[in-house]
Amino acid sequence: MRNNLKKEKSILDGIDSKLIEQLYTNARTPVTELARAVGMTAPSVNERLKRLEESGVISGYRVEVNPVVLGYSLMAIVRMRQLPGKLKALEALIQSIPEFVECDKVTGDDCYIARLYLKDISQLDPILDQVSELADTNTAIVKSTPVKRRLLI
Template identity: 30%
Template sequence: MDHLDITLLKLLQEDGRMTVSELSKRLPLSRPSISERLLRLHEKGIILGFNARVSPAAIGRDVLLIIQMSELKVSPQVFEQRIIGDDDILECHRVTGSVSYVMKAAVMGIDALSMLVERLMPYGTVNTSVILSSPVTNRVILPKE
């Protein structure tokens, strides 16, 4: 990756809707060169895809939380299959240490939070923390120089 690829990644992470024409105006490259670089970055697995960021609160999921699962009572494969099917879980990460999984969830109020915890309890020890604020989200990530 050269400095143009890095700049391209930065611009796209700041505004994923930026068109190839806009990118070619911001970078000293033609539209076909931009398209070729984007394709190469995608083929290398550097760009994973493009999606819209949705505000959970704006669609009624006003309680965001972090869930830690420990002392699993089932195999990781069984637990992961259960989590994949739960729409309240936004992210799930298998981690090292005394906690087995860290998840981020978005629910519609305290009753929905309670129901989510009840659904998870048969699988292990559940520890929840309600997110009060998020000072860092969707940070631009670039290779270290």
């Protein structure tokens, strides 16, 4: 019975969902504006946000940086299959190369799938040369992103 109550508490209602959507669009939205958007008072919205943070639904507020404005005009997806006994070394190498901005450890033929930003194509081979000492790679240049990271509610 207690587990069922706990599960029910974690379900978002329409107001929670609306608040999260607003913050996902702009994490700096003032509480007064959030309150207007959901038809509540600012103190009530503050309490909801506090509850969402304490329950772990909201785990942080982030800044989104545009890589193109910083000069990173290319994005690549690199699939990696580590060479025998090189898994930990490969993971450490990926973490040490700042152009790798995201990496997932996955099941299947590959062990890692990573997102890499480059200022130009000439940066790709030196990075892949480092990785190829520890893994077989398969790389694809991203042409566009029809579905950007989106809210899961």
